[in-house]
Amino acid sequence: MQTLTPEEKQELDLIANKMRSQIIEMFHVAGGGHFGGSLSVVEILVTLYGAVVRFDPAQPRWEERDRVILSKGHASGALCPVLGHWGFFDEGLLDTFNQLDSPFGMHPDMNKIPGCDMSTGSLGHGLAVGIGMALAGRADDKDYRVYVVLGDGECQEGTVWEAAMIGSHLKLNRLTAIVDRNRLSLDGATESINALEPLADRWRSFGWHVLECDGHDPAKIHQAIQQAHDYLDGPTVIVANTVKGKGVSFMENKYQYHYAILTNEELEAAREEIAR
C-alpha cells in the first residue's frame, strides 16, 4: 500500500494551513461564513486533492476524472480555496466570495466553479448523487472513483440511509464516503440532539466497509483511503474524527461558530493563530 512520506505529509499540512488562512480572509470579506464545518474538513479535502484524486485543472469536466461531492455544501468556503490552490482558477478570484453574482457562494455551484462536480447546499443529497456517478462509471467501464464528503449531523437525514442501502446493495466499490465527524451540527452536539452513535456500526449494518481515522492527519486520511481502494466488495465509509473549528482555538468544539461573523478582535486572534 502506498503511504505518504513524511515530506509529503508535511507539505499537505502546510497547504492545510494556507487554506485555513484563506477561509478566514474570504469570510472576512464576505462578512461572515460557516467557520466550524469549513475548518474541520480542510485536511480531508487537502488530502483528497493533494494525494488521491485524479484531475486535470485544465479540463475540469474531463471524463476520466475522479469525482468529489461536498455533500455538506455549507463548507464551500473550504472547497473553493482548495480548487483554487490546485489550479482550477485564479486564486485571486476568491476575493469575490459571496458577493453579488460571484461564482463562489456559501454553497457551491457546479456550473460556476471550475472543478466542482456537484451543486450542493441542502444536506442529505450528495450520497445518492455519488451513487449515480459510480453507477455510470461502472456501466461505461471507467475506472474513476467517487468521493462523497458528508457532515455527521447530515447523517440524521433519512436520505443518507436510503442511499447507503442502495450503495452497498449495488456493491459500488469505487465509491468512498467520508464523514466529517466533528460531533457538532448547527444547534449543538449531535449526541444530545439526535444521537448518531454507534455510527460506525450503523454504517456496517447497512453493508458498508467502515474505517475510522484522525481527520486532521493527512497521512492517516491517506492511509484510510488507500484501504478503501483495496476493498473490492462494496463501498467504504471513512469516519474521520475531527474538531469543529479546527485551528482557531476559540472556535474549536463550539457550535456557536458553525456560522459566525467575527469581531475585529476575533479576526486578529484567528489570523495570528494560523500564522504561527
Place this chain on the structure above:
Amino acid sequence: MKSAKIPQWTGDPVQPLPMADVASRVAAGLCLVEEARSNPDIWALTSDVLNSTGLVPFAKAFPERFLNVGIAEQSMMGIAAGLATCGKIPVAATFGFLASMRACEQVRSDIAYPNLNVKIYATHAGVALGKGGTTHHALEDVAIMRTFANMTILEPADVLETQKVMAAAVAHQGPVYIRLRRGPGPVIYQGELAYQIGKANLVREGNDLTLIGCGRTVGECLLAAALLTQRGISARVLDMHTLKPIDDEAIAAAARETRMVITAEDHTIIGGLGGAVAEVMAELGLATPLRRLGVRDIYAGIGGEDELLAKHGIAGPQIAAQVMQFLE
C-alpha cells in the same frame, strides 16, 4: 418571460420606511411564545435550526412542549402530524425551502390531505437568505403550497402583522403555511390593525393603478407608490397577506376601479401571488392590464437580500421604474 433588463428609477429618491428594531424571525418566535402562554396545546418543533428560526425563547419557556428532531425535516412533519392527531397544535419550524420542498410530500400527504392542525413556520422566505444561494432560496414555496387542498397560506408584512398572523394561524382549525422572513423589515402598520384571514389590507389609497404585494414586497410597493407621485400617478397598495384563500373581492375591485394591476412578490412569478391574481382576474373576465413582478423563471443568484430584490425588480425604485415602462 425571461428577464428583460430591469429599468432604474431616474427621479428623486424618497424617504425609506422606518425599520423594525427586531429581526422578523425573532419577532415571530416571540409571538409564538405569547400564543403558547394561553394555549397549552401549542408545541414547537425544529430540525437543527432552532436559533435561525427564532424559537430559542419558546424552547426555554416550554421545554416540555418543544422538540429538536435534528437534521430531519421530513420526519419533523410526520411527527407534527402525529401530534396533531392527538389534539396538539404543532408548529413545525424550518427554512422555507425545506418546509416546502424537502418535506413536500409529508406536508401534502400527512398534513394537508388528512387536514391536520399543523402550522408550518417557514422562515427565510424568498431571497431572505440571499447569500445562501439557490439551494437556500424559497422562491417556489407559495406555488407548491397553493396546490394543496386544505392549506391556508399567510405571509405577514411586518412585526405587528406577524402577531396577528400567528394568533390567526393558531386559532384557525387546519393546516397553515406561515411564510416568514429573516432579518428586520420595514414597519408598515402602527397602532390598531384589523386582521382577518382572507381579507386583504388596503395600505394606501389610489385610483390610477393598484400595486399588490405580500410580505416583504408590501413595503416595496409603498415605496414605489411614493415615488410614482413624482410622476403624478396615484397608486393603490394592497397587502395580500393571505395568499390562499385569496381575496377575490379586493382583486376585482382593484381591476374595476384602477387602470392597471401590478403584483410584486419575492417568489417566482409562476404560481404565486401574481399567478393567483391572474387566475382571479381571468375567471372574472376582467381585462384590466396585469403585470407580474417577481423572479422571472430563473434562479436568483448569489447576493444580499436587498441586492437581489433590486436585481429582480422587486425593490421600490425598480417597481416604480417598471410601472412607468408599462404605462408608456
